Amino acid sequence: MxxxxxxxxxxxxxxxxxxxxxxxxxxxxxxxxxxxxxxxxxxxxxxxxxxxxxxxxxxxxxxxxxxxxxxxxxxxxxxxxxxxxxxxxxxxxxxxxxxxxxxxxxxxxxxxxxxxxxxxxxxxxxxxxxxxxxxxxxxxxxxxxxxxxxxxxxxxxxxxxxxxxxxxxxxxxxFYGPRGARIAGRLGLGLLHIDRTVHEHYLKGLAEGGHAPETARVSDLLPIILSNDPEAAWQRVGPHLLHQLNSYRQGALQGTGLE
Incomplete structure (x- = not known):
């Protein structure tokens, strides 16, 4: 072949x-x-x-x-x-x-x-x-x-x-959820999130706002680590990523009574 x-x-x-x-x-x-x-x-x-x-x-x-x-x-x-x-x-x-x-x-x-x-x-x-x-x-x-x-x-x-x-x-x-995706669509914004589960809501929002579907724009953040030695890189980067993840989780709980 x-x-x-x-x-x-x-x-x-x-x-x-x-x-x-x-x-x-x-x-x-x-x-x-x-x-x-x-x-x-x-x-x-x-x-x-x-x-x-x-x-x-x-x-x-x-x-x-x-x-x-x-x-x-x-x-x-x-x-x-x-x-x-x-x-x-x-x-x-x-x-x-x-x-x-x-x-x-x-x-x-x-x-x-x-x-x-x-x-x-x-x-x-x-x-x-x-x-x-x-x-x-x-x-x-x-x-x-x-x-x-x-x-x-x-x-x-x-x-x-x-x-x-x-x-x-x-x-x-x-926005990462359906409600926000619909807002982005209604306002004619691009959507900073690539996810099939919310894309339909984004398209519905575009229609509600009178925007043509071909005006849809999507993008997202994709963390990438480039290294010739992934194991060594992970030893350096891992603690920083763990701090980032833990602080985001803690931040989400603050003020909810679940800290």
């Missing part, structure tokens, strides 16, 4: 590799905060020079390890030191912020970067964060949808100045 012919070079689709940063700095590996942030900026600059496709930043509050609380602020610093990579958030929590503030911050990142912003927005999952901001955890999905819609309106109607370079920066919904 003749093996299948590989696709011609022009038919191949390149893969953009991106890096996600949460800027954690736990006690076990702690370094001075200013050094930690400076080192990350240098890493982003070098990754951009080497052709990385995207640099992404994420938001959480009240983590003991100093999880990045203001991703758009850091994204602006990265935008000023890079030239090619897309600059994204995965995700910012709009229910914790005023939509005018987010629309202005995001526009500035787009301007500083020369039109490279990808804005990912989500509802979050931690009660202490909502309490910190005086926001209603039980209505986080309604408030998230409302604030995203308002950000889009502010840009569309040019009610914040200066406006972003991109006519509308790409906006993504970072």
């Amino acid at each position: 003749t093996p299948p012919t590989p696709p011609a070079p022009e038919e191949r689709h390149p893969v953009d590799v991106g890096l996600l940063f949460d800027l954690r700095n736990p006690d076990a590996w702690h370094r001075p905060w200013a050094d930690h942030y400076a080192h990350t900026l240098e890493l982003c600059e070098e990754a951009d020079r080497r052709g990385v496709g995207g640099l992404w930043f994420t938001e959480h509050h009240l983590f003991e390890d100093g999880y990045l609380p203001q991703p758009l602020t850091f994204a602006a610093a990265v935008a000023a030191r890079t030239r090619r990579a897309r600059i994204g958030t995965s995700v910012v929590l709009p229910a914790l912020h005023h939509p005018v503030d987010l629309a202005e911050q995001a526009a500035l990142v787009d301007l500083i970067s020369g039109g490279r912003l990808e804005l990912g927005l989500g509802a979050g999952y931690r009660r202490p964060e909502y309490a910190l901001f005086g926001a209603e955890f039980g209505r986080r999905f309604q408030h998230t949808e409302r604030n995203i819609a308002e950000i889009l309106r502010l840009w569309r109607e040019r009610e914040v100045t200066p406006a972003p370079i991109q006519d509308q920066p790409p906006v993504w919904g970072g």
Whole structure:
């Protein structure tokens, strides 16, 4: 049997590799905060020079390890030191912020970067964060949808100045369940989650919002560890991954009475 012919070079689709940063700095590996942030900026600059496709930043509050609380602020610093990579958030929590503030911050990142912003927005999952901001955890999905819609309106109607370079920066919904997927669809966002079980809800949301199904966009975060010696790499990386997993689980329980 003749093996299948590989696709011609022009038919191949390149893969953009991106890096996600949460800027954690736990006690076990702690370094001075200013050094930690400076080192990350240098890493982003070098990754951009080497052709990385995207640099992404994420938001959480009240983590003991100093999880990045203001991703758009850091994204602006990265935008000023890079030239090619897309600059994204995965995700910012709009229910914790005023939509005018987010629309202005995001526009500035787009301007500083020369039109490279990808804005990912989500509802979050931690009660202490909502309490910190005086926001209603039980209505986080309604408030998230409302604030995203308002950000889009502010840009569309040019009610914040200066406006972003991109006519509308790409906006993504970072949702993992059916309810959020439907919100992303209704608002005409891309969905930052690849899962067959929620894709049908995303398509239903697109229809509800009057958006054509061919406008659907999906993407996701896929952790990858590259190493010539996987066993040695695991010894180095494993403790960090375990810390990350345990802190996410602990964070989900905080404020529920199940800690």
